[in-house]
Amino acid sequence: MSVAILVEKKEKFLQALEANFGAPDLLSVTEGLDFPTRRAEKWKYTRVNAISKEAWQMGAGVLDNLDSYNPFPELDAVSIYLVNGQVAYLSEELPEGLTIESEHDQEGALIRKNIFTALNYALNPISLKISAAKNQIIVKPVHIIFVNSGELTSAQTRVRLVAEQSSFLHVMESFVSADSAKKWVSHVNESDVQANAKLTISKWQALGEKGYMMTHEFSQQEVDSTYTSNVVTKNGTWTRNDSWSDLNGKNGECNLNGIYQPTGKEHVDNTTTVDHKVAHCESNELYKGVIYDASTGVFNGKVFVRPDAQLTNAFQQNSNIVMTENGTMNSKPELEIYADDVKCSHGSTTGQFDDIALFYLMARGIARENAKLMLVNAFFQEVLDEMKVKEYEESLIVH
Amino acid sequence: MISIKNLHAEVEGNKILKGLNLEVKAGEVHAIMGPNGSGKSTLASVLAGNEAYEVTEGTVDFDGADLLDLDVDERAKEGMFLAFQYPVEIPGVSNINFLKAALNEKRAHQGLEPIKAKDFLALVQEKSELVELAGKLKNRSVNEGFSGGEKKRNEIFQMAMLDPKFAILDETDSGLDIDALKVVSHGVNSMRSTERAFLVITHYQRLLDYIVPDFVHVLYNGKIIKTGPKELALELEEKGYDWLIEETV
Numbered sequence: 072m073s074v075a076i077l078v079e080k081k082e083k084f085l086q087a088l089e090a091n092f093g094a095p096d097l098l099s100v101t102e103g104l105d106f107p108t109r110r111a112e113k114w115k116y117t118r119v120n121a122i123s124k125e126a127w128q129m130g131a132g133v134l135d136n137l138d139s140y141n142p143f144p145e146l147d148a149v150s151i152y153l154v155n156g157q158v159a160y161l162s163e164e165l166p167e168g169l170t171i172e173s174e175h176d177q178e179g180a181l182i183r184k185n186i187f188t189a190l191n192y193a194l195n196p197i198s199l200k201i202s203a204a205k206n207q208i209i210v211k212p213v214h215i216i217f218v219n220s221g222e223l224t225s226a227q228t229r230v231r232l233v234a235e236q237s238s239f240l241h242v243m244e245s246f247v248s249a250d251s252a253k254k255w256v257s258h259v260n261e262s263d264v265q266a267n268a269k270l271t272i273s274k275w276q277a278l279g280e281k282g283y284m285m286t287h288e289f290s291q292q293e294v295d296s297t298y299t300s301n302v303v304t305k306n307g308t309w310t311r312n313d314s315w316s317d318l319n320g321k322n323g324e325c326n327l328n329g330i331y332q333p334t335g336k337e338h339v340d341n342t343t344t345v346d347h348k349v350a351h352c353e354s355n356e357l358y359k360g361v362i363y364d365a366s367t368g369v370f371n372g373k374v375f376v377r378p379d380a381q382l383t384n385a386f387q388q389n390s391n392i393v394m395t396e397n398g399t400m401n402s403k404p405e406l407e408i409y410a411d412d413v414k415c416s417h418g419s420t421t422g423q424f425d426d427i428a429l430f431y432l433m434a435r436g437i438a439r440e441n442a443k444l445m446l447v448n449a450f451f452q453e454v455l456d457e458m459k460v461k462e463y464e465e466s467l468i469v470h
Numbered sequence: 471m472i473s474i475k476n477l478h479a480e481v482e483g484n485k486i487l488k489g490l491n492l493e494v495k496a497g498e499v500h501a502i503m504g505p506n507g508s509g510k511s512t513l514a515s516v517l518a519g520n521e522a523y524e525v526t527e528g529t530v531d532f533d534g535a536d537l538l539d540l541d542v543d544e545r546a547k548e549g550m551f552l553a554f555q556y557p558v559e560i561p562g563v564s565n566i567n568f569l570k571a572a573l574n575e576k577r578a579h580q581g582l583e584p585i586k587a588k589d590f591l592a593l594v595q596e597k598s599e600l601v602e603l604a605g606k607l608k609n610r611s612v613n614e615g616f617s618g619g620e621k622k623r624n625e626i627f628q629m630a631m632l633d634p635k636f637a638i639l640d641e642t643d644s645g646l647d648i649d650a651l652k653v654v655s656h657g658v659n660s661m662r663s664t665e666r667a668f669l670v671i672t673h674y675q676r677l678l679d680y681i682v683p684d685f686v687h688v689l690y691n692g693k694i695i696k697t698g699p700k701e702l703a704l705e706l707e708e709k710g711y712d713w714l715i716e717e718t719v
C-alpha cells in the first residue's frame with residue numbers, strides 16, 4: 072500500500088473512533104505511530120487489517136445476568152465485572168490490604184509502544200488500579216470478568232497493579248463474549264512489583280467467534296520480587312498478546328506461561344520481551360500450543376541480557392503440535408546477550424501429533440477422540456503445573 | 471477365533487505381507503518365528519489396526535466380525551490385545567488413569583457400568599503382583615522411565631487388566647533375563663483358557679519352554695512357509711532358517 076493510502080486509512084479509522092468515543096484529537100495522540108505492517112519484525116506473521124478497516128464504537132456498559140458470564144463461577148474470589156470496558160459490578164467487601172479504585176490517567180509506560188496502546192489511553196481515560204499494601208498476603212484472587220457484547224464494539228481497558236513491598240497478589244482476568252458479534256478488545260496491564268513482592272496475573276481469553284483481542288502487558292520488578300504472567304487463549308478469532316517484562320532489581324524472577332489451542336481459522340500470537348537489566352535475575356518462559364484445522368500460531372520471544380546483568384538465568388521454551396497439514400506455526404525465540412557470565416537457553420519445537428502414542432492408547436480400547444484428548448492434556452500439563460491455576464486445569468483438562 | 475486369509479499389507483509403498491493365511495482357534499497358543507524383517511511385527515500391527523499399514527488384499531474374521539473394518543479401539547473392545555515389541559513411552563499420561571479409562575470404555579462397550587474405584591484398585595493390585603510390578607505404577611506416566619524389562623511386564627499387566635480374548639505378544643521375551651522371563655510366562659500361563667487364544671511372536675525357543683505352543687509357524691518374506699508342532703522351534707534353533715527358505719524357493 073502506498074503511504075498516501077495508509078495515511079488515509081489511518082485517518083478514517085481515527086475519525087470513526089473520535090466520533091463514536093467522543094475522544095480528543097487522535098491524530099496528534101498517535102502521531103508517529105502507524106498501523107504495524109508485516110515489515111516490522113514483531114508483526115511479520117500477524118495482520119491488523121481486520122481491526123484497522125472497521126469503524127468501532129463504544130458498547131453499552133450494562134448487561135443482565137452478569138453472573139452467567141463468569142467462566143469460573145465456583146472460584147472464591149473478589150469479583151469485578153466490566154461490561155464493554157465499563158465497571159458494572161465490584162465486590163463490596165474487600166480483604167484487608169487490598170484496594171481497588173478507578174483512576175483517571177492518560178499517561179503510562181506503554182503509551183508510545185504502538186498505535187493501539189496510544190489509543191487505549193486516549194479512548195479510555197480511566198484505569199482500574201488494584202493494589203496490595205505492604206506485607207499483605209491477599210489470599211483470595213481478584214477476578215475481573217470482562218464481558219463484551221454488541222456489533223463492532225470495542226472495549227479499551229486498562230488495569231494497573233501494584234504489589235507493595237513483601238505483598239502477595241493474584242489477579243485473574245477473564246475475557247468473554249456475550250454474543251458472536253464482531254468485537255475488538257484492547258487491554259493494557261501495567262504492573263509494579265515492589266521489593267520482595269509476588270504478583271501473578273492470569274488471563275483467560277475466550278472471546279470466541281469474531282472476537283479480536285489484543286493485550287499489552289508491562290511489568291517492572293524491584294529486588295527479590297516475583298512476577299508471573301499466565302495466559303490461556305481458549306478461543307477467539309484473532310489474538311495478539313504482547314508483553315514487556317523489565318527486571319530492574321537483583322534477584323528478581325519473571326515467569327511467563329502460555330497455552331493456546333486455535334481451531335478453525337483462528338490466529339494466536341504471543342510476543343514477549345524480557346529485559347534483564349541487572350544481575351542475579353531469572354526468567355522462565357514456557358509457551359505451548361496445539362494448532363488445529365487451518366489455524367495459525369505465532370510465538371516471538373525476545374530476551375535481552377544487558378551488560379550489567381551478570382549471573383542471569385534465562386530460559387525460554389516454545390513447543391507446538393500442529394494437528395493438520397493446513398495449520399501453521401511460526402516460532403521465533405531470540406536471545407540477545409551482552410553479558411558474559413550467564414545461563415541462557417531457548418528452544419522451539421514444532422511437530423506433528425504423536426501417531427505411535429495415539430495408536431498405543433487406542434490399541435488398549437480408548438476411542439480416538441479420547442486418546443487425542445489424553446495426549447493433548449499431557450502436552451499442556453507441564454504448563455498447567457507452572458501456572459498453578461486450578462480453574463484453568465479443570466477447564467482445559469476434560470477427563 | 472481368528473481366521474486370516476490371503477492377507478497382503480504394505481507400508482510406505484513396500485509390500486510386506488504377501489498372502490498370509492492363519493487360523494487360530496479358541497484355547498490355542500500359536501508361536502510365530504522368522505528372520506528379522508520377515509513381517510512378524512507388521513502382522514501384529516495390521517491385526518491391531520495400525521493405520522501406518524495398508525491392507526491391500528485379504529480378509530480377517532475375528533469371531534464373526536470383519537476385523538479390518540473396525541477401528542483400532544473397537545478391535546480392542548472386541549477383545550484384541552497387542553503387547554508391543556517396543557512399548558511406547560507417553561510422558562504426562564498416567565499409567566493407572568489411562569488403564570482405567572481403557573477398562574471403562576471396554577465395559578461401556580459391553581453394556582457394563584464403570585468399574586468401582588475400590589474394585590479397580592483391587593484389580594490393579596492383583597494383576598500387578600502377578601507380573602511383580604506392584605508399587606511401580608503409581609504416579610507414573612505410561613512406560614516413562616521404565617527399564618526394558620519393566621516395559622514388557624507392563625504390557626502383560628495391561629493384558630491381564632483388560633482380559634482380552636485374543637492376545638498377540640510381539641517379542642515380549644526379547645531382552646528379558648531369566649527371572650523376568652519366568653514372571654512374564656507365568657502371567658501369560660495364568661491366563662490360558664479354553665476361551666482365549668494367543669499369538670506369540672518370538673526369536674527364541676527358550677520362551678516356548680515356558681509358554682508351550684500348540685503350533686509353531688515360520689514367517690518369511692510376508693508368508694507362512696512352514697507350520698509344525700512345538701518341536702519345530704527346537705529344530706529352527708538348531709538349524710536356523712536357511713534350510714526352510716531353500717525348501718520354499
Ligand SMILES: Nc1ncnc2c1ncn2[C@@H]1O[C@H](COP(=O)(O)OP(=O)(O)OP(=O)(O)O)[C@@H](O)[C@H]1O
Nearest residue numbers: 481482484486505506507508509510511512513522
Ligand atoms: N513403519 C514402517 N516404515 C517403513 N518400513 C517398515 C515400517 N515397519 C516395518 N517396515 C519394514 O517392513 C519389513 C518388516 O518389518 P517387521 O517389523 O514386520 O519385521 P519383523 O519380522 O517384526 O522383524 P524383527 O524380527 O526385527 O522384529 C522390514 O523390512 C521393515 O523395515
Ligand SMILES: [Mg+2]
Nearest residue numbers: 510511512555
Ligand atoms: Mg518385530
